[in-house]
Amino acid sequence: MCAYCLALARYASGQDSFYFDPAPASQVVVEGEDVRLRCDVSSRQHIKFYWTLNDRTLTNTSRRYQDSSDLRILSVNRTLDGGPFRCVAVNVSTGIAVRSAQAQLTVYCKLLPVLTLAIQRNARNAIDVRIASSSQ
Secondary structure: OOHHHHHHHHHHHHHOOOOEOOOOOOEEEEOOOOEEEOOOEOOOOOEEEEEEEOOEEOOOOOOEEEEOOEEEEOOOOHHHHOEEEEEEEEEOOOOOEEEOOOEEEEEEOOOOEEEEEEEEEOOOOOEEEEEEEEEO
16 A cells, blocks of 8 residues: 555544534623633544634633633623634644634623612602612
8 A cells, every 4th residue: 555545544544533522602691791612522632722703813811711622701891702703623743623613602781770760749748769770
């Protein structure tokens, strides 16, 4: 058998046959909360991970960073963190990279309480004050 065929057979025999387990999942989060996007593969041998947002490689910061193979985001920001994330697993011995399906991070606005003040005169001509709170 030729050397190329042997190399191809060795490659096809499963050195790079891994899959995401778990694959990143889309999540809904309220702005200001922390979130963890999980990612791992079936076989970690020679695997290095990195993350992308909108198909751009992320760099670690004190607020958004890779924790092992997962991505942690502290105090989620709608402007900076909303969008499609992907986990990328690279076999460093072969250079083969596998991208996960997109995991959408949907960030909702934090609801602030609304105070309603009701002032009335009662039957004795005194003033009644009622304060009600609701979220909008």
